[in-house]
Amino acid sequence: MTDISELNRRGLVLIGCGRMGGALLDGWLKNGLAPAAVHVVDPNPRPELAGLGVSVNGDLPASPAVLVIAVKPQMMADVLPRLSVGADTLVVSVAAGVTIAAYQAAFPASAIVRTMPNTPAAIGQGITAIIGNDRAAEGDLALAETLMSAVGRVVRLTAEDQMDAVTALSGSGPAYVFHMIEAMAAAGEAEGLSPALALELARATVAGAGALAVAEDEDPAKLRENVTSPGGTTAAGLGALMDPDSGLPPLMRRTIAAAAARGRELGK
Incomplete structure (x- = not known):
């Protein structure tokens, strides 16, 4: 070597x-x-x-x-x-x-x-x-x-x-996360927060959650459950986010698939 x-x-x-x-x-x-x-x-x-x-x-x-x-x-x-x-x-x-x-x-x-x-x-x-x-x-x-x-x-x-799957997931993935920050900030603003405060909260939340996910090296489902109290605010939000038809899982599957397909096209 x-x-x-x-x-x-x-x-x-x-x-x-x-x-x-x-x-x-x-x-x-x-x-x-x-x-x-x-x-x-x-x-x-x-x-x-x-x-x-x-x-x-x-x-x-x-x-x-x-x-x-x-x-x-x-x-x-x-x-x-x-x-x-x-x-x-x-x-x-x-x-x-x-x-x-x-x-x-x-x-x-x-x-x-x-x-x-x-x-x-x-x-x-x-x-x-x-x-x-x-x-x-x-x-x-x-x-x-x-x-x-x-x-x-x-x-x-x-x-x-x-x-191609790696490119679609981790290569392009930062852009997905940046857009999630945009979307979270816009949603916070819609609920009455100032644009600057909503953006600061969204940035710090995504950065902190990502750091915790790496530091804990735990199944992300377990980390999600740790934050979620039955009948609480997080559970209410996850009800919309995890909807099998209109929530994040099917959207992310389409996102990764589209990026991977484009990667295969570019590699030809």
Whole structure:
């Protein structure tokens, strides 16, 4: 397995240093990756990169330990033909919808690990799913897991076709939660709260409940039951929210299914 010392010796190339690439870079540097070992390629690099001591748009090592591709999927067709690495370089993808097959066409001899982080990675609170190609050994997967753990938790998939469901659930999921905050705030406002107060309450409630769900590591149904007194206000609200025909469960099933279907379309 490639360890941090070999990364520091052979180098890591990061293609794309936007919000996600930048969060990864910050995490790697905090975890001991030497700035001199990092080679960033970005058409519009953020100004603060120069102060970190990393190479920006300079000469690249001939055989880096890892090539991380963190550009937007629509840029991939232009980017991949310009890159060339050998069998000794692990290729890590951080782009939604781009399949392992697309990377194998560009890097036929390489171990490839496809990843799907989500936007809370920007503050180190993300969750990333990873899956490797046939050339990716346990050491390659472990290294990819180490790299992606710089921005949050990491889970491994058993098949690439699971990635569309992951994208629909955790990749797109933050947007669903943000919209839930919007909806809760609007409902609170409709009940007489000021817009600012309703928004503050909704934000803090969702953030606190999410943190509690992670900290307790308990079945969410049990956490829900702990808050619900028979005949109380929470039970009344849940009666509407959990309605099997018009409540949240069927709506969320349609939401995840629509996002997963779009992911499959984009991957073709």
